[in-house]
Amino acid sequence: MYPSRFRYEAPRSLEEAIELLRLGGGEAKVLAGGQSLVPMLKLRFASPEMVVDINNIAGLDYHRVDPDGTIRIGALCRHADLENSAILHAHQPTMAAAAPVIADPIVRNRGTLVGSLCHADPQGDWASVMIALGGSIIAQGPNGRRSIPVADFVKGPFQNVLAFDELAIEAVVPAPKGVVNGGYLKLERRVGDFATVGVAIALESSSGVIIRAGIGLTGVGGTTINAIEAAKALIGGPLTAESIANAGDLAAQGAQPRTDHRGSATYKRHIVRTFVVRILDGVVESMERAA
Amino acid sequence: MSLDEIKIGGMGASRRRVEDNRFIRGKGNYIDDIVLPGMLHMEILRSPFAHARIKSIDTSKAWGIPGVRLVMTGEMMASRNLAWMPTLSYDTQAVLATDKVRFQGQEVACVIADDAYIAKDGCEAIVVEYEPLPVIVNPLQAMAPGAPLIRDDKENQHDNVVFDWEVGDKSGTERAFAQADVVSKLDLHYPRSHPSPMETCGSIADFDRATSKLTVYMTSQAPHIIRAAVAMVAELPEHMIRIVSPDLGGGFGNKVPVYPGYVASILASILLERPVKWIEDKTGNLISTGFARDVYLRGEMALRKDGKILGIRMHTDSDHGAFFSDAQPSKFKIGLMHSAFACYDIPVAHLTARGVYTNKAPGGVAYRCSFRVTEAMFFQERMVQAAADDLDMDQAEFRRINFVGDDDFPHRTAFGFLTDSGQYGKCLDVGLEAIGYKDFLKQKEEAKKRGRLLGIGISTMTEPLGAGNSREYDILGIKMFDSAELRVHMTGKAILRTGAKSQGQGHETTWAQIVAHELGIPADDITVEEGDTDTAPFGMGTYASRSTPVAGAAIAMVSRKIRAKARKLAAHLLEVSEEDVEWELGRFYVRSSPDRGVTIQECAMAAYTNMPDGMEPGLENNAYYDPPNLTWPFACYIATVEVDPQTGVWDVLNVVAVDDCGVRINPMIVEGQIMGGLTEAYAMASMQFITFDEEGNCIGSNYMDYLLPTAWETPGFELHEVVTPCPHHPIGAKGIGECATVGGPAAFVNAVMDALKGTGVRNIDMPLLSDRVYEALTKRRDVSGMPPMRTDDV
Structure with missing residues (x-):
């Protein structure tokens, strides 16, 4: 593949990543699993000036259930982690049903749920699942964190509401009441x-x-x-x-x-x-x- | 004591593939692995339009990019008389467009730069002004009155017709239809597909001014033909051209033609006096290089009430894209389409064929088949099922009563082919037994009562493969023989070279097995080399399942020449006359005293150290083999399916394959070929096709849209065999590389159509996507006919 030239950065902390996004001024793209971004780079559909690879940021690859039943999925949690998750099988049948049919096994090894939501492809599976679940996205920017319902997160095809210096760090499924x-x-x-x-x-x-x-x-x-x-x-x-x-x-x-x-x-x-x-x-x- | 042939890796041994040692270690030597000192990189700018006049090309910005060494346009090629090149079908094809572009993805300009990134940047900097023209994407549009003329570059071309051709007995066929009790009709489309080898096409041209030698490393299934073509087209001396085809990551017919990228890289290297590498990207490969199929059929069968076929009438309309560059070696315009119905005893038949130009990619290739045989056998087996249904006859029984009998060979088909052997009924019986035919029919009736739709589809066929014989098959006049050269070294080891070229077929493994069978030299002691025109003997390459039928025969013949000389050496060593020497695998012995003998290795040593007076030293020879006929493998494929009436999704329950490819050299490799072919057959039936929208945009330009099957959805296959040795092949082998691809699709489609029997649906065109099946089921009508992409109820 021969993408256009871009600057590659691999920050080691969220703060550093957000600072790079701020410096990028809208011309930076975040690389998590890369399963959508890399094909777009290859086809030169996307020609960002900077790619901010967040894979070196520790502590984002989790998914867990809180004591109250809230499910949290970190920005680097791979589809394959969810496919093999005992947590989902025990607590969340909609997600457990979707996880094994996301793309193919090769994509599932690298791709992430949060990245898929950010990509906002109308043919992406996770967005439907999260909308059905009433889930939300936690975004972090220079001024702190905010929570955005997934139903409001997607602005249009391939468009989300994140500011250019915001990073989606977590997807949240609220605790069930029944x-x-x-x-x-x-x-x-x-x-x-x-x-x-x-x-x-x-x-x-x-x-x-x-x-x-x-x-x-x-x-x-x-x-x-x-x-x-x-x-x-x-x-x-x-x-x-x-x-x-x-x-x-x-x-x-x-x-x-x-x-x-x-x-x-x-x-x-x-x-x-x-x-x-x-x-x-x-x-x-x-x-x-x-x- | 004779050697154990299986132990030495001879015929019948499922020897592990020796080439895999390097492939699985990542040590293969593919085109993109080759790096030459000073090498530059070429990228191609392609047309976004399917049909447009080129008003201007501005390359100034591209020239301004640091690292860009050369920008080539059609105008520049034209100044060297290279803007157009001849095709393998005696038409012309644009190398780089001059007047207009005629399909989306056509080559418009090339940029040669220090690296591939810069070359790509350079292509993006070229500004081309196009004036879009009306677009033609199917034969109906091509033949419509007043249709825009695609090939206005050609004198005397006043419409979009490439050819009209016919074969068979027209009046005799008319008489047969007049006498018919029932006439069964079926219109079909075999959709356009692309062979899509994992490795795309590419070349590295290296012109050395000091020696005047042009070396071209390229992805070619037929390097010798390329050398001949370059010599004739570019008027370079043939001994100064070396074509090297390294390891190929698949070919499937896609790597037979000459592509503009090869030509452009050669010219660039000559102009720049540096090696120039061109590696096509996946989209470039899918949208511009040789596609396959894209043929419409109007088929009719004249039938007697008792099931006997009285005659066949076929008309095909084939879509050849913008340039007629079918890569086929026969004298027949529509290839071997008229091999249809060869396994059936048909009194009379007539075929008319029309080919047309459209604004689609050129380069019809024989995707894993002998040219047009895939379409022929698909049409045949779909027509056979429809006829059985029309007569309300059992589909197996209908086939059986029309088969050519085991004792009726040689058999001249109604279209003029000569088949030489087969046990068609036996193959069918093995298949029916394996699938549990009678039980399944009962199961199907039971299921129907509960609203479930089960179906069974059969496809039986014999196909001609192994081009050629030189009477009827040639490429650019070069006869379709093939060759082998065998050198046995002093210590009894050997090197074998052939004019074929493996793309994954495993020649390095199986060729050695033929030598082992003929000479008793263990296969592990034999190196096999192909693909370098400076070293390999002249041959026509690998496609159309011709390697074993032709090159394989040459290997047996050259081995026999070696054995004949070894016999003389043995007589000398044993101090008896040649007539008293007997051969068993790997050893000559004295007839009257079997304990006295010498091994083939001892003979080899003698050839260099102890030859009789007057004998030429050495133990090497070559053979050129011109087969007396094509080989005719037979196959019976049976599939069972269940269709979900609510969604149109169908699942494969079981697949049984019975292949008779004669004597099997390496059963494991044969089985691999059949499994691969069945996978492709399933793909054709279920998902794999390239279509175009009304503007001529290619839908299928990447692997998201062009669906290749993966291990996840491909069903399992149960394989069986029947062995009828080929009567004219020296080791009794027939081709096998393509049988399942050719015969398989109809089994799947017939199975789905069988499940839909009684719903008023007679045909759904491939691929049987769930929406098509659902539409057919709910509307109770056929879903077939011309693309473009369906827009039935927006």
């Missing part, structure tokens, strides 16, 4: 292909009644779709064949797919509906098993 359920289904033409359609559903229930629901859709819009209407319709009652079908229809309506070489808009809407129903049917089964 029993956690959910799943992620992805239609891809081949392992490693971008999603034709991805559906993330995260539910919290109490005595079989849904008290929180989130549905995120991958690949069916200019940005990740937050299917609010579909999610809202599930809240306040149990999952029934009727409510499931209704949620599927609402999610399909909420999708804004375009016909392309991955399929027609009609087909993609149909897959959204089918996957919503399949995930929720699966949830019903697992709730019945648990009961």
Whole structure:
């Protein structure tokens, strides 16, 4: 690969990294897993003056669950760490379902969840998952830290709301208030292909009644779709064949797919509906098993 | 006592690949590993438009970049009469565009610089002013009245038709159709794909002013043809040209043609008197170098009610891109398309073929096949399944009653090929038994009651491979023979060189096994070398599964010449007359006294130290082999699938392959070839194609969009064999490199179509992406026809 010339920096602390980003004045790009940035450099779609490689900053490769149930994922936590995570399997079924279908095994070894969110690709899986979960991003800049809900974090295709001197250091999934359920289904033409359609559903229930629901859709819009209407319709009652079908229809309506070489808009809407129903049917089964 | 042939790595030994010793250690010597002193780097600027007039090219900024040594444009090439070059199909192709660009990715300018980064910067600094023209992306548009003329550079070219060609018996076929009980029709498309070897194309041209010698290291499957072409086109003396094809990271037909990058790097080296390296990037390889397929079929079959095929009618429309540079060695315009139906006893057939220019990349190549055989066999087996369905006959039984019988060889096909051997029915039986045909049919009916869609697809075919014989096959007039040169050293070790060129086939391993079989010299004692025109004997290279059928035969023949001389040496050493000497593997002995003998190694020593009076010293020879016929392997591939009616996603349940490629030299390598071929077949059926939008933008210009299968989704394969030795090949072998790629796709497609049987869907064009299957199922109609990229319901 022959990218344009750029200055390469490998800071050893967050402060140093943020100072470099400040010096870069908007012409610097952060390198974490590099699974999106490096192909863009190769194709010269991105020609930053500086690449700030954060891989030498210690203490960012964690993912953990706090005593209250909050899940925290550091900026250098790789997809593969999440795929193999006992924490997710025990605490977070939507993330546990998504982790093994992110890209392909080679990308998963290097790529990061936080980097994927920052990249803001409408075909990225994690953004849908985090939107369904009501997750947020912790950004650190020269003036300290702030928390940004993932639903507000993505401004448009490949655009996030970070200031040029801000670094996303952590993704946070808030502590659940009920029993956690959910799943992620992805239609891809081949392992490693971008999603034709991805559906993330995260539910919290109490005595079989849904008290929180989130549905995120991958690949069916200019940005990740937050299917609010579909999610809202599930809240306040149990999952029934009727409510499931209704949620599927609402999610399909909420999708804004375009016909392309991955399929027609009609087909993609149909897959959204089918996957919503399949995930929720699966949830019903697992709730019945648990009961 | 005779040697154990398997122990010495002879025929039938699954000997480990000797070349892998260096490959798995990262010690291969690929084109980009080669670094010469003073070497410069070349990058190519490509057209963003599929069809546009070039109004101006401003290279001044590029010349201004420090480290840029040379900027070449079409105008500059034209001043040296090199703006256009001849193609392997007797057309012309632009080296660098002068008048207009005719496909997206066409070569417009080159920058030669101190390193590849600077060269790329230089390309970005070139300003080209284009005037976009209307674009043609399929044969329908190409043939439409008033279509823009793509090849306005050619005198006497008034439309976009490249050729019209026909073969067979037109009136006889019409009579057969008139008598038919049923006529089965099927329109099909074999989509455009790209062979996409992992290693892209590249070259290092090194012109030495002091010696006037031009050395070109290049990624070529046929280095000798390149030398001949350079000598003839560039009018350089042939002895002053050395083409070296180093280790190749795959070829699959993509590395047969001559590409503009090679030519430009050669000219640059001559002008700059320094070595110039050009390494194509992946996108450049996918959008500009030899694609494959892209043929539409109108197929018709005349049938008798009892299932007998009475006649075949085929018409093909093939899309050749902007320049007719098909890399094919036959005299037939549409390659070996008319090898279709060779395994069936068909009384009469007629094929018409039209080729057209479009604003797509040129360079039709035989992607892992003999030219157009892949399309031929796919069309054949899809038509066979449709016919069986139309007659409501069992698809296995329909094949069986139409097969050429075991005792009917040699058999002249309706299109004129001569097949020489086969046990087609036996292969089919082995396949049906292995897949559990009858049980599966029951299972399928049971599943159907529960709303599940199971299907089984069969593909049986014999294909002609191993070009050629010199009567019908040549490249630029050079006959399709091949060669081997064997030198046995004093100590009984040997070096073998051939005119073939391995790209991963394992020649270094298997060629030594043929020598071991013929001479009893252990395979480990034999070095195999290929690819350097200064040392290797003249040969036509490796493609079309021709290496074993042709070069492999030459190796057996040269080994026999060596053995004949060794026999004389043995007679001398044993002090008996030659007639009294008998041969067993690795040893001559006295017929009347078998204990008295000499080994081949002792004969070799004698050739240098103790030859009889009057005998020429040394033990070396060469052989040029012109095969009497193509070889005709047979195969039966069967796949079972389940289709998810809610999503259109289909999963492969089982795949059984039965291959009859004659005598197997190295069974492990043969199995590897079959597995690789089946993987590609699965890919064609399920995901792998290159398409274009209406503007002629290539969808499939990188590995995110051009889907190659990985280990994650490729199903497992169960392999079986039947062995019918090739009657005319010295060791009874046939080609095997391409059989599964050729015969495999129809098995998968037939399986999905079988699952959809009864829904009103007769055809879905490859690849059977889930959205196509879903659309067919819900709309109960075929999903097939011309691209561009579907925009059915925006």
